[in-house]
Amino acid sequence: MLAVLSKLKKVKAILSFVTVFILLASAFAYAMFQGGFVSWFLFYSFLPFALYSILLFFYPMNFQVERSISPRMYNAGDDIEVNLTLIRKFPFPLLFLLIEDVMLDSLNQKEIKRVFFPGFKKHFKVTYTIRNAARGEHNFQYIRLKTGDALGLLSKGKRIPCKQAILVYPPYEDITYKSFxxxxxxxxxxxxxxxxxxTSLVGGIREYEPGDRFSWIDWKASARSNQIMTKEFExxxxxxxxxxxxxxxxxxxxxxxxxxxxxxxxxxxxxxxxxxxxxxxxxxxxxxxxxxxxxxxxxxxxxxxxxxxxxxxxxxxxxxxxxxxxxxxxxxxxxxxxxxxxxxxxxxxxxxxxxxxxxxxxxxxxxxxxxxxxxxxxxxxxxxxxxxxxxxxxxxxxxxxx
Structure with missing residues (x-):
């Protein structure tokens, strides 16, 4: 299914690219045959937009994306702050950049989308908060980027893998109690x-386990066995x-x-x-x-x-x-x-x-x-x-x- 969608997007981008060429050729032909100030003004006015669309079509959108979530373990109901850092090497002037962090439905969150106007910037950050996180092990999958030209003739997008998992523990209550x-x-x-x-009746000794009390240690048995031993009570x-x-x-x-x-x-x-x-x-x-x-x-x-x-x-x-x-x-x-x-x-x-x-x-x-x-x-x-x-x-x- 994903492969089919990817092919359809490529076909759509090519059709958009061809459309830009047709419009540019039509404007040039109109100026050549019609002549006059108005026709050439229309051609030269459209030319920058067409050239930008052509250059955008060949722009690779090679971004490095890093997601930062700290800590990675929360309790249900907590708010989770997510930081996205995007870096690119070639500063192609982007008019806008739509950033979407794709996550599983398990977090019960709506789509996380942010719009930036990066221009020539090579480095920028996105910060958003997931409210009232649901219990579970949640996996972030990838970042989806989308941009386009000023006239909406051509749009370009890319999906960048950026996997990460967070664990949201269930809520609990601290309870004070007396006797079971x-x-x-x-x-x-x-x-x-x-x-x-x-501790009135000692039933035997065993190896020390985390959580055993200091007073339970049998020092004589520990010395004989060369390891910490604790008393076991009946x-x-x-x-x-x-x-x-x-x-x-x-x-x-x-x-x-x-x-x-x-x-x-x-x-x-x-x-x-x-x-x-x-x-x-x-x-x-x-x-x-x-x-x-x-x-x-x-x-x-x-x-x-x-x-x-x-x-x-x-x-x-x-x-x-x-x-x-x-x-x-x-x-x-x-x-x-x-x-x-x-x-x-x-x-x-x-x-x-x-x-x-x-x-x-x-x-x-x-x-x-x-x-x-x-x-x-x-x-x-x-x-x-x-x-x-x-x-x-x-x-x-x-x-x-x-």
Whole structure:
């Protein structure tokens, strides 16, 4: 398709070039046969425009284009400033230059076009701002340049590749919370256990991992092994978490992604381990770990995730990695019997399952979902439903950060 369009543009440019020649020849013939001041005045008046059009036809428009975006990682809703620098070697006098930065529709932006009157300038810059950037991995493709003559007889354009990618992370909320047991024991609110801080029982030693506390280091074992070793404690409740994100198309899908990002950030920042499993055909699985690096890895996947209902969420609940002693967050916008049954199979004394049922603003549970919520409670898993606008209240003690 692109090849056909390119050929059509070349044919159009040639036809325009021929038209200019015909008009110039017609003006000259008219002056020769008619004679007089008026006819020659018309010819000499048209001659500069015709010569400019002919020279413009052969002008190669060899521009070097550089796009500058810093930083390249943003959060959804941020404004992104883009700087374009154009350099050319031959200063051909251009009457105007239309610059268009072509990007994917994923940014939800209108066409970015700017008009310049460069004249003989060889170096100039273009700056524009992308407002309210959407979440995702966005790829800029190329720059399109267009110019023409004063009479509009001939137009000339060129597409210059200038690829670049930016990553827009999902929005998140900083949440202050007290104890994860509130939800596990009473089903009233989600918070995170400080059980990892319970160091009364030492179960063994292991290699140091980013995020481990300085007080956990076993200096004797470190000296013997010549590497840093930390103590591993037997806690009454595991402080390891696993998010299972449903990718079924929903009008509040961005709310689900935002909740997963908020849970990830706040669990990591409070010393817990967390992993994620993203459903859909192209399944993404990151085992639970701690540390800022884990947070960045999960946020990267959450930035790229798209809606996909090719594989049901319940099919992913049978993954063997979910068999560990994790507290599993199933983040979804729709409650089904298959999902409740799958969560019930996962539930046991060492593994807690919490279905976070996030609804769109103003949307209520259906009668079927209400019944399934009661069935789930009888089988072990907790169904915690809340509005996407108020998901911060799913945690005990909240303050807004962003």
């Amino acid at each position: 047991r509130n939800l596990l024991d009473h089903g009233e609110g989600v918070s995170v256990s400080a059980s990892r801080n319970s 806690a009454s409740e595991s402080n390891d978490f696993f998010i299972v994100l449903d990718t079924i198309p929903a009008k509040n899908f961005e709310g689900l992604v935002s909740f997963a990002a908020s849970a990830t950030r706040n669990i990591v920042r409070n010393g817990g381990k967390i992993g994620i499993l993203i459903g859909g055909k192209e399944r993404v699985l990151i085992p639970p770990r701690s540390g800022v690096g884990q947070e960045e890895a999960i946020f990267y996947q959450l930035a790229k995730v798209r809606e996909d209902d090719s594989v049901g969420l319940e099919d992913h609940l049978e993954d063997q990695i979910l068999a560990g002693q994790y507290t599993v967050f199933v983040v979804t916008s729709k409650l089904s019997k298959e999902l409740v049954d799958g969560a019930a199979k996962m539930f046991n004394k060492k593994r807690r399952v919490i279905i976070c049922l996030i609804k769109a603003r103003g949307q209520k549970l259906t009668s079927e979902e209400t019944a399934l919520k009661a069935i789930a409670a009888g089988n072990g898993p907790i169904v915690h439903s809340f509005d996407e606008q108020n998901f911060r209240m799913a945690f005990a003690g909240v303050k807004k950060a962003r």
